[in-house]
Amino acid sequence: MAEYEFETEGVKKTFTFMNRKAPYGTVYALEVLETVLISAAFEQHANIVFADDGVYQLKAGHDTTGIGMKNFSPTFGIIEMEKEDADEDEDIDMVWRIIVEKESMEARGLTADDFKVEVEVLSAAELADIVDASDCVISG
C-alpha cells in the first residue's frame, strides 16, 4: 500500500461531469454529484453537463415516494449555491457552468423552464468544444 502524494498546489483544471443517465434507474446520477461537490473544495473549474436521459435529473418536482428511492434532487440546489458563490465572490477562482444539451432536451419535450436550476442550453456541437477543452471528463 503506497500512499501517493500529488503536487496540487496552485493547480487549476477544468473538470467536465457528464450526466447521461436517468435519475433513479441506476446509481450513477446520485454518486457523481458527490464528486462534483468535492471538486469545489479544491476550487477547480467545472462543467456540469446533462445530456441524453440525464436531462431528467434536473427536472423540477421529483417525487420518489412511489418508487421508494431517496430523492436527491435537492443536491442540485447546493450545486447552484456553490456556483453562485463562485460567480459572486472575487476571491474564489472557480468557474462552474451548468449545461444542458439542446438536442437531448428537445427530444424529450422539455424546455429550460422545466428545470430546477438555471442552466445554459448548448447544442451538441458547442458541447463537443467544451469537452475538448476540458482536462478531465468524468461521466456518471
Add this chain to the structure above:
Amino acid sequence: MKFGILINEGPFTHQASDTAYHFTKAALEKGHDVPRVFFYYDGVNNANKLSEPQADDRNLVKLWGQLAAEKNVDLVVCVAAGMRRGIKDENLADGFRISGLGQLVEAGMGCDRLMMFGD
C-alpha cells in the same frame, strides 16, 4: 506520461476493471507512471477480499493487489461508495486503502490524463 485511473464497475459484471488492469499494466511496462487507481461506484467491489472466483477464472482482486505491490500503485477505494456496498477495513483486500473522493479529484489535478473505465 502520468495516468490517473478511475474504475467505476465491479470485477465480474462488466469488463471495465479488466480493461483498466491491462491498460495500467501496459502503461507501466512502457515506462509511464500510474501513481493512483481510484475505485468508485460498484468499482469498490474490486477490493473485496471475500471474493472467490472459480479456480479457472482470473481473480482481479488479487491481480490488482499484486500489481500494486510490484509497481507501487496507490489503490484507493471511495469510503462512501464502499460503505454503501459493504467494503470496509474488515474485508479490504491487500494492496488497497480506503479514503475520500478528494483522492480522485487530486489524481485528476496531478496527472496528465485521467482515464475512466466504466459504463
